[in-house]
Structure formats: C-alpha cells, structure tokens
Amino acid sequence: MKVGILTIGNELTSGMTQDTNSSFIAREMKTEGWGIAAMMSVGDSESSIAKGLDYMLEISDAVVVTGGLGPTSDDITTASIAKAFGLNLYTDKVVLERIKERFEKRHLKWTDNNIKQAKFPEGAEIIENPVGSACGFFLERGEKIVAVFPGVPGEIKRMLPEGLLPVLKWKFKGSEKGTTRKTIKLFGLTESTIDEAVAQLDIDLPGISIGFYPRFPEIHVVITSVNKDRYALKENLEIAEMRINERLEKNIFARDHETMEDVVAGYLKDKKLTLSIAESCTGGLIADRLTNVPGSSDFFERGIVAYSNPSKIALLDVPHSTIAQKGTVSEETAIAMAEGIRKISETDIGLSTTGITGPAGGTPQKPVGTVYIALTDGQMKACRKFIFGWNRRRIKEISTQWALEMLRRYLIGRDI
C-alpha cells in the first residue's frame, strides 16, 4: 500500500511556513507498514490542486490531503477537489449546527463565510474534528481513497488516528507490513568510512535497509526493518544491529533518543564521580550540554569559562610561565587548566579546552581551528590536539563533542 501526501497552502509554497504535517503523516503511515509514494505541496490554486491530486492518485493507493478547509476566501480545497472529480457540493446540516453552537459558546461573531465549512462533495464521508471547526472528509475513487484534513498541525494530530487509520486499515487490510527502526549514533569517523564498513558487512537480511544521516558532528546509522512477520521484523533488526555493533563498536556512543551528554551523565552518576570543567574556546557549551541533563547537579560541581589569560591564571592556577613560554593555546596550558579546575573544585575529574575558534587570532604555527582538550583524574593526565577545518560555531560544537567523547572513553576505561 502506497500513500501520497498533498499539503495545500500559499504559506507553504512561499516558504513562510514550514510544513510539518507531511513528516507527521509519513511517520504514522510508516508505523502501519505503508510506504510513502511522494509528498507534495502546492499553493491555493484550483489548477495546482487538481493537477497535484491527479498525479498523487496515479502513483498512490490513498492520498492524504491537508490545508485549505478554513472559512476565508483563499481556502478552496473542498471546492477544488469537488470540481476536479465533477461532484456537486452539499451543506451538511448537522455540521452546520455544530459550527454555530461553537461560535455561540465562545461568544464569537457569526459571519456567513463560516457556512463554507459545512459544505462537502457529494458522497463524502465526514471525519470529525474534536478540536476545531473544520471537519475533514474522505472520498472513494474506485479502489483508491482521498482523505482531506485541515492544515492546523494540532488538529490533524487528533483527527488522523481515529478518523483515517481505521478506514485505511479496513480498506487495505491484509497487505501491510510492520516497520521498526533503530538509530545508532557514531562519532569520530567520516560518513564514507562508516558506509564502507557497513557495506563490507554485506548485511543481506529480508526487509532490512540501512541509511546514513550526518548530524554534525555525529553520524547516525538508521537500520529499518520491514516485514509482515512480526517475529522476523524484530529478529532481523537485532541481527543487523549486532553485526554493525561488532564492527563499529568503538565509535558508537548512543542509540535512538539518547544523547552524548545523557550517556556521560549516566556513567558519572553510576560511578558516583564528580566533574569540573575549565572552558576557553568552547565558551560554556560543554557546561550547557551537561546541565541539560536532569539531575546534573549530582556530578557537575562547577564550570569556569576562562576566556582571558588573567582569568586562567587567577581562577585555575595556570602558571604565568606556562602561558608565557608555551602559549595560551598549548598542551601544557590545557593540562594546567584541567589540573587547576580539578584541584580548586575538589572533584574527581577535571576537563579543559583551549583553542582558536576564529575568524581572527590564527597564526601559521597555530591556525584557526587549533584546539587542545585535556582530562585528568589526579593520577592520569591526557591531552589531545585537533586542527578543525570549520567555522567558529562548528569548532565550538565539535570541540565540545570531543571533550565529552574523551570523558566517555575515560569513564569506560578506554584509551582517550
């Protein structure tokens, strides 16, 4: 079963409003095991709607239409669909009464253009709207179905599960496959390296497909399993995940909705370890990410954004001579910062960053993008140097990710 999605509205084709209905509907359809033939947006024009609907009906078994059911003059979806199919419009008395009651209850002024929302094409089945005045409807066209909904995201979210899914299931029952999905989050490898590694695994399981999604600075590998057999659906997903795991384990830091900071926070809490951070080039972003995790005060003692040299010396006890001889951006300074913050804060772990995010401040020896990240637990101290080829914000983001990744590696006992 293939579903087409047609969203209607000048606000969409002008780029003023981001269409979120299509993604929502696609996810709902996928959950039922139905594929999406295409998603299309057209403006409030009779001919665009007619042509778009015609194309979508050609490539799909069911077309879900949203938008253009309001009372104003630019809302022409119902009339355009009726005209495209050569159907007359009728006024539904029950719906009309309900709209009038709604107006009275809310003390809104009645205007006659609201009658429009009670008009439907002949033969249409009305879909109730529990949260708004615009009802939806569906029409059967031979073996196919066209279902029409208002464009307000909150309304379609309420109407789809009860108003459409049962109809589609009843009409297209039997043929569906289930879909399930697993997201594996990797860091520290390029997309093409991951792709090649997965390709070499040569995973050839029925209904399994694998996609690669760069989410800077992470890469997400999504395994999708599609199967009629509910047991094979899960089993094949697990086998595929296990095989990718075996091959890329070192670079996998989280799964599904978990974030890097969730994972690191989890280890810190489990091990009852405390952390303090001295940030220069990351400017507070490491602290910001860690404090997004509820309960972060259990392990996060303090962070210092030591942006100036005097602040590094005064707050972190970085020796003046280290900065003078080795420079602010150096391994020695990074380590002194991590040691300083750890001692002053009396925490188990100290973490630090120092670097040049640009656009100014680079030299031939230390170009923009040079970053040192250091970690110490009092006994062990480690520092890594990076040269990143990105802009200011991205250098902050990837440095933060590396700092959290180094912390993660430390916490699971791996080389940093």
Added chain:
Amino acid sequence: MKVGILTIGNELTSGMTQDTNSSFIAREMKTEGWGIAAMMSVGDSESSIAKGLDYMLEISDAVVVTGGLGPTSDDITTASIAKAFGLNLYTDKVVLERIKERFEKRHLKWTDNNIKQAKFPEGAEIIENPVGSACGFFLERGEKIVAVFPGVPGEIKRMLPEGLLPVLKWKFKGSEKGTTRKTIKLFGLTESTIDEAVAQLDIDLPGISIGFYPRFPEIHVVITSVNKDRYALKENLEIAEMRINERLEKNIFARDHETMEDVVAGYLKDKKLTLSIAESCTGGLIADRLTNVPGSSDFFERGIVAYSNPSKIALLDVPHSTIAQKGTVSEETAIAMAEGIRKISETDIGLSTTGITGPAGGTPQKPVGTVYIALTDGQMKACRKFIFGWNRRRIKEISTQWALEMLRRYLIGRDI
C-alpha cells in the same frame, strides 16, 4: 516564471527528517519574484525520482532538486537523473582532485566510493560547493533548467545565491514583481499582544503584508513588500517598518539576521565595557551565546558556572549566611553572585542567574521555573524574579534571553 522544488531522500518520506530546504528555496525564489509551481519529496528510488522529475518539469520552467549527492550507496540522485534523461555519466578530473585534496587536508581516510561525487551527467554545468565535497550541477532541457544540489541545508544555503540565482536570472529575466522583506525581532510580549498592536496600526499600503512567527523565546514580525515598481517596493516597506517601530520599539531588540548576542556584544564593544557572568540555572548557556560572537574576548572576561553551593561561596564570595538564610534561589543570592563575579573579575559589569530548572527541586514556595537574574555595575544593582512555566531546556533558554535583555536595557540606559 514558475519553479518546482524536488527534494530526495528516504529520511524525508519516512518522516525522520523535516525538510527545511524546500522552504528556504521557496523564499529565495519569491525574493526574485518567481512563483513556486509545487514542492515534492520522494524517496531514494530511481523510478520515484524519474516520475517526480518528469511531473515537475511539466508544470515548471525550472526545477531545483536537492539531496542524494553523497558518497554512499543510497545516494542515487545523479545516476537516476542521468538515466531519466538518457545521458551517460563522466568523471570530472578537476572535481575529483579537489575532493582528494580535501581528504588529505583534513587527514581523512580516502575510500573509493568518494569517486562517485566527481561523476556528472554529460552536458552538466558544475555548481561549486565552497563548504562540502558534493558539487551541484545544472542541465538545460530545451527551454527549461534542472539544477541539482546536495541536501545538507548549510551547503545549499551557500551554493544557491551564487551558483543558481545568476543562471536563472539570465535565462528567465523579465517582467516579474520583486519581493523584499524585513524581519523585526521582539522579546517580552505575547504573540496576540503584538498581533493586536499591529492590527490597530491598520497599515494599508499596496503590496505590504505582515506575518507573525514565534521563535521561542522570541517573536519575529516579518513585513513583506511585493511590487512591480522598485521604488514603491522599498518605500512601502520602510513606512510599514517605521510605523511598527513607533508602536513596539521597546520590545524590538534586533532586525533581520542579527541576534540578541550580536546586539549586546556591539554595545559592549562600542562602550568599551567588560563583562563577567556567574551562571547557576542557565548552566553556561549565556557564556555560550556570547562567545558565538566573533571577537567576544574583547569584552567577555570570564564566566563561572557555579552549580553547587560550595562553588558559589568559594568562587563568588557569596556569604554563607546569605545562602543559609535566604536560600540558593533568592534575590539576595543572585545579587551577591553578580557582585562577587564583578569584583573578582575586575570587570565593569557582573551578571548572574540562579533558579530551579527542574524536573526535581521545586517547593510550594519556590516552584520549578523560579529564576532570579541580577546585574550590577558596582553602583547600581538590579534583580528580577521570574516564574516560568516551561520544561528544563526552555527555562534555560528563556532565562538566558532575559539575562541578555536586561543587559541590553542597561546598555541603552533603560530601566531593567
């Protein structure tokens, strides 16, 4: 001139990823006065791409395609388009060399699947990608044009203005209306208050329309001017902007691409003032936002994320008795934090936040969402109390915005 937009990727038709490229491209086209025939998303399937392209070419003069130009096996856009048009692929030596150089420069491991990104259909004109490895291309089909771009939003944003707009202008130059736009950014009023204020202004100028876009925690008012007459196009926009300005000036903090942190940083630099920040509940987000501004080291001396009570006492000289008597989340503690960080850092201004972001930690007297923000310049000290009704991340975001807004008001000499 009508433009069609075709976005390609299983991540779009599965609903996993929200397509933002279509809106961006639509806005760019509208700015030039061109209409959008339709926007369509299809999956990574040869036949879906071929059919979709065929339909879009039928209803448009130019089709902009994005997505599926990466090195991995599911990236099949180039090959599918070539096949649909019956064209062979060739390898562009210059592009191939550049991709290889990119890999060397970034010390990335070369894998042969990357050669794919140097392949183009015969007759294609290559569109340079200054920020990624996937070049775009365009093909002429009789009187029509097909332009193909990678799907990464940051890349297409860089490539479109220089790589595509000049070609389209040259090919379809002529009679259309121009569009221009102004974004006014407001903070501290609700959407309905702003809507009502603007409605009362009763701005009735030819070709002017006004839209409201909530961008938490900001509200953006966008004035759009559409006119054939290039003089009236600008003139009417300026009149509308002036009138909104007169009415809502106090809550307008920035325009167009400027951010709150840009504005605050600009004032600090102009006045040669220095700043230090003591953050508790905002967890580093104020420092993060300010250090996104290039050259922020000119005014930003240091930030302290004092998450624990001992750190507030040790680092900020907050008297133990203040915390014991008034509590960590109190006006007195907020002011002591701002005074402490200012003195210790020897800066002109000290700024602080303390609050309860939840989900745990609330009490009937101080519920989750209670936040104090304080600012001092040594003589003046000010503190505001807020009770926000949002989740953890949003409480951090709106508290950060209020801290920057209080700083902005101080810098322009207004009541905080």
